[in-house]
Amino acid sequence: MTVKNSVDEIQKRIDLGQINRTLTFLSVLVRPALFIGVQGLMVILFIALKYETPALAVTSWWTVYGTLVDFGCLLTIFLLLRKERIRIIDLLSFDKSKIGWDLLIGLGIIIIVFPLAVFTGYQIGSSSVYGSLHPVLPPGNPMTRTLPVWAAVYSKMFWWIISASTEELIYQGYALPRLQVFFGRKWPAILWVGFGWALQHSFLPFINLKYAIYAFLLFFPLTIALQLIYLRVKRLFPLIIGHWGMDCISVIFMISGS
Numbered sequence: 001m002t003v004k005n006s007v008d009e010i011q012k013r014i015d016l017g018q019i020n021r022t023l024t025f026l027s028v029l030v031r032p033a034l035f036i037g038v039q040g041l042m043v044i045l046f047i048a049l050k051y052e053t054p055a056l057a058v059t060s061w062w063t064v065y066g067t068l069v070d071f072g073c074l075l076t077i078f079l080l081l082r083k084e085r086i087r088i089i090d091l092l093s094f095d096k097s098k099i100g101w102d103l104l105i106g107l108g109i110i111i112i113v114f115p116l117a118v119f120t121g122y123q124i125g126s127s128s129v130y131g132s133l134h135p136v137l138p139p140g141n142p143m144t145r146t147l148p149v150w151a152a153v154y155s156k157m158f159w160w161i162i163s164a165s166t167e168e169l170i171y172q173g174y175a176l177p178r179l180q181v182f183f184g185r186k187w188p189a190i191l192w193v194g195f196g197w198a199l200q201h202s203f204l205p206f207i208n209l210k211y212a213i214y215a216f217l218l219f220f221p222l223t224i225a226l227q228l229i230y231l232r233v234k235r236l237f238p239l240i241i242g243h244w245g246m247d248c249i250s251v252i253f254m255i256s257g258s
Contacts, residue, residue: 004090005173010181018084024178028196030076031170034069035062035203059140059205060147063155063163063251066204070166077174091173093235102238109229109242110249117222125217129210137214140207145255152255160247168240171197171223172230190227197223 003009013019039058042065046054077088095102126135137143147155171193179189198220202212230239 004086005093005177007177007181010178013084014178014181019080019178020083021182023080024175024182025192027076027080027170027175028179028193029199031069031073031167032196032200032203034072035066035200036206038065038068039203039205056140059142059207060145061151062142062205063159063255064147064151067159067162070162073166073170077170080174088169088173091169092237092240093173094237095235098235102235102241105229105233105238106241106245109226109239110245113225113229113242114222114246117225118218121218121221124221125214128217129214135214138207138211140205141211142204142254147255155251155255156248160244160251164243164247165240167197167200168236168243172227172239173236176227176230186231190224190231193227194220194223 010019039062042058042061043054046058051057074088077091081088081090123133126133129135175196176189176193179192180186183189198216201215201219204215206212226239226242229242230236233239
């Protein structure tokens with residue numbers, strides 16, 4: 001972590017009343033709340049546009065309207081940090097002298113941590129929710145989607161850059177180190193951040209309650225693993241690199257243009 005985002009500096013700002021306990025706890029829920037809210041607005045828009053099945057049609061578009069969620073999250077971080085008198089860039093912990101290590105850590109996340117964690121979550125979610133390791137997922141699930149060419153291009157070229165960076169900033173750059181200070185221990189902070197982070201995936205998109213629980217369990221192990229790596233390396237940039245790779249790979253294989 002950079003000096004301004006270190007435990008000692010955060011504790012100083014808490015003592016000065018610059019960091020609000022309640023808002024910090026709620027910060028992990030901002031992203032899932034925005035996703036469900038924006039999806040609801042998109043359904044209303046699709047109804048107005050005379051789509052035959054608007055609630056189903058909108059499930060393909062979360063990598064497009066998700067950028068609105070990212071902007072909402074970045075605005076939230078900006079407003080919270082303004083009271084602390086620090087900047088978003090202070091959360092990045094970028095160190096030019098360690099760029100080689102950051103790239104190596106990011107690569108390790110992509111080729112080792114990502115598949116292992118998702119495989120673990122898949123087994124837990126599939127067996128406990130659907131009672132099978134080969135579940136039939138409901139229509140609208142994000143595994144295969146078709147979008148207009150312009151939306152597919154946007155999703156594959158730009159969405160993942162903004163989305164992955166924003167996720168890491170709000171959950172790990174902002175929430176995790178501050179909650180660690182408030183709790184006085186790491187694991188309660190890790191579990192609460194992991195809850196909010198995995199809950200976000202329940203609404204990517206929201207299809208029904210059963211699928212939402214499955215998606216939560218699918219991604220919960222990954223959110224824990226990423227936090228443990230961050231707490232170990234104490235820099236956010238390698239996590240952003242790894243997250244870029246995870247999201248880029250996912251969106252390339254899950255979306256086709258029409």
